[in-house]
Amino acid sequence: MPAGTPIADLYSSPPDSLIGRTLEVTGWVRTRRDSKAGISFLQVSDGSCFDAFQVVVPSELENYESEVLRITTGCAVRCRGEVVESRGKGQALEMKAAGVEVVGWIEDPDSYPMQAKRHSFEYLREVAHLRPRSNTFGALGRVRHCLSMAVHRFMDEHGFHWIHTPIITANDCEGAGEMFRVSTLDLANLPRDEDGAVDFGQDFFGRESHLTVSGQLNVETWCSALSKVYTFGPTFRAENSNTSRHLAEFWMVEPEIAFADLSDDADLAEAMLKYLFRTLLEERADDMRFFQERVDEGCIDRLETFVDSSFERMEYGEAIRALEQAVAKGRRFDFPVSWGIDLQSEHERYLTEELVGRPVVVMNYPKDIKAFYMRMNDDGRTVAAMDVLAPGIGEIIGGSQREERLEVLDDRLEEMGLDKADYWWYRDLRRYGTVPHAGFGLGFERTILYATGMANVRDVIPFPRTPNSAEF
RNA sequence: UCCCCUGUAGCUCAAUUGGUAGAGCGAGCGGCUGUUAACCGCUAGGUUGCUGGUUCGAGUCCAGCCGGGGGAGCCA
Numbered sequence: 121m122p123a124g125t126p127i128a129d130l131y132s133s134p135p136d137s138l139i140g141r142t143l144e145v146t147g148w149v150r151t152r153r154d155s156k157a158g159i160s161f162l163q164v165s166d167g168s169c170f171d172a173f174q175v176v177v178p179s180e181l182e183n184y185e186s187e188v189l190r191i192t193t194g195c196a197v198r199c200r201g202e203v204v205e206s207r208g209k210g211q212a213l214e215m216k217a218a219g220v221e222v223v224g225w226i227e228d229p230d231s232y233p234m235q236a237k238r239h240s241f242e243y244l245r246e247v248a249h250l251r252p253r254s255n256t257f258g259a260l261g262r263v264r265h266c267l268s269m270a271v272h273r274f275m276d277e278h279g280f281h282w283i284h285t286p287i288i289t290a291n292d293c294e295g296a297g298e299m300f301r302v303s304t305l306d307l308a309n310l311p312r313d314e315d316g317a318v319d320f321g322q323d324f325f326g327r328e329s330h331l332t333v334s335g336q337l338n339v340e341t342w343c344s345a346l347s348k349v350y351t352f353g354p355t356f357r358a359e360n361s362n363t364s365r366h367l368a369e370f371w372m373v374e375p376e377i378a379f380a381d382l383s384d385d386a387d388l389a390e391a392m393l394k395y396l397f398r399t400l401l402e403e404r405a406d407d408m409r410f411f412q413e414r415v416d417e418g419c420i421d422r423l424e425t426f427v428d429s430s431f432e433r434m435e436y437g438e439a440i441r442a443l444e445q446a447v448a449k450g451r452r453f454d455f456p457v458s459w460g461i462d463l464q465s466e467h468e469r470y471l472t473e474e475l476v477g478r479p480v481v482v483m484n485y486p487k488d489i490k491a492f493y494m495r496m497n498d499d500g501r502t503v504a505a506m507d508v509l510a511p512g513i514g515e516i517i518g519g520s521q522r523e524e525r526l527e528v529l530d531d532r533l534e535e536m537g538l539d540k541a542d543y544w545w546y547r548d549l550r551r552y553g554t555v556p557h558a559g560f561g562l563g564f565e566r567t568i569l570y571a572t573g574m575a576n577v578r579d580v581i582p583f584p585r586t587p588n589s590a591e592f
Numbered sequence: 593u594c595c596c597c598u599g600u601a602g603c604u605c606a607a608u609u610g611g612u613a614g615a616g617c618g619a620g621c622g623g624c625u626g627u628u629a630a631c632c633g634c635u636a637g638g639u640u641g642c643u644g645g646u647u648c649g650a651g652u653c654c655a656g657c658c659g660g661g662g663g664a665g666c667c668a
Contacts, residue, residue: 153627161627208626230619231602237617359666563668
């Protein structure tokens with residue numbers, strides 16, 4: 121019982137090669153329209169491309185009255201018939217059905233959650249199991265896949281190796297935010313040590329373990345052998361953050377390159393993003409056209425401009441000066457601007473949305489606001505860190521050159537009150553054949569937001585996990 | 593975690609200063625048409641998120657709880 125010819129194939133093949141052929145189309149009915157001239161029209165979608173395919177059903181079919189006229193939005197069907205030139209406008213080809221089998225009915229059409237009408241994204245989140253059947257989410261599914269494959273293709277073509285860094289980590293030293301605990305202990309009856317603390321020695325791994333917040337530390341080890349590596353997988357943050365750009369479970373691309381500095385890192389970020397967006401424009405033109413028409417009319421222009429222009433690069437110090445100049449001209453910010461501050465959302469927005477008008481890379485931040493592993497610059501007060509800021513989204517990439525000098529790294533660990541012993545294998549990389557290297561993390565969902573003009577990360581991942589929300 | 597907004601039919605929303613609910617879309621039926629966001633007519637559909645309070649009377653006011661959204665922080 122194989123599926124029918126993919127509808128994408130019907131649209132990508134020359135019409136002449138299809139006309140006159142008898143074949144099958146399988147999918148879900150988007151709409152049914154009847155003509156009392158004795159025919160019905162079914163728009164059948166199988167998700168292989170944006171467009172549905174029109175099936176013309178003559179009333180002569182033996183199940184026309186009994187079944188075809190009862191077909192509603194959402195029914196699963198198998199249609200067999202001859203491909204003919206369409207007599208109507210709006211499509212070149214259509215199927216003249218010789219048989220229509222209703223494979224799956226809609227139990228109660230009146231309460232079917234995915235009716236043939238516009239739905240709000242908020243509503244669709246409540247029916248995440250059915251929302252893939254909508255135009256928008258079908259398009260997002262194909263776009264997400266396209267970008268995923270483009271990540272791997274870009275990396276592969278540039279000599280990178282995909283490293284499957286662990287999801288579970290027993291290192292309590294990743295540093296970036298709250299972590300989800302992984303445990304097999306009986307929560308109702310926790311083992312205690314003599315001090316009354318939970319005895320994690322009895323836990324599955326014999327120590328505390330968590331879900332990873334980043335594959336970076338692990339992937340650095342493989343970078344120090346295979347030179348060009350990356351991770352691409354889920355990461356987890358137990359932060360209680362409730363915004364349109366945060367998820368508790370999200371996907372991240374993390375390249376790491378050896379014999380490289382921050383400038384090489386920014387070059388890589390630029391080349392990769394351009395490749396991703398160029399691929400998207402080429403391979404999912406149908407879906408992007410939809411986003412342009414219904415979601416964000418500027419999305420295609422934005423990507424085309426991005427692909428054709430170079431990154432705007434800016435030193436942190438320059439960014440501060442630009443903000444101070446804006447203040448001098450009367451621009452108001454809630455948070456005061458001075459050298460040394462971490463940029464607030466409003467500051468980032470100003471830089472990328474107002475000052476530059478497209479993504480901007482801010483480089484070399486004050487050391488006190490950045491992580492221990494970022495490389496100390498010669499000025500002694502900044503580190504080789506970079507953030508790529510995008511309009512409407514904020515930070516889409518965070519990266520840095522890593523500190524490859526053991527003494528400097530140790531100083532930083534001490535300065536930040538971290539225990540060297542916890543980082544023994546990370547420090548080993550600096551003891552044995554250490555090398556300048558750099559990398560970054562690209563937020564995959566935020567990238568999709570930027571590309572499509574969607575406004576909320578919960579809508580660009582199939583099953584969003586956020587505080588208090590893990591249905592489905 | 594903090595601040596703001598919000599919760600009425602399957603969905604999107606309306607309901608004057610508190611007087612016990614309406615429309616559009618969707619659905620069902622009928623009409624019309626090679627239709628395509630089809631169109632026209634009729635019909636069905638609601639214990640107004642939950643609990644309590646004020647009042648002669650609560651969708652409307654108050655308190656608590658639950659859910660949704662936006663923003664902040666954290667970051668990707």
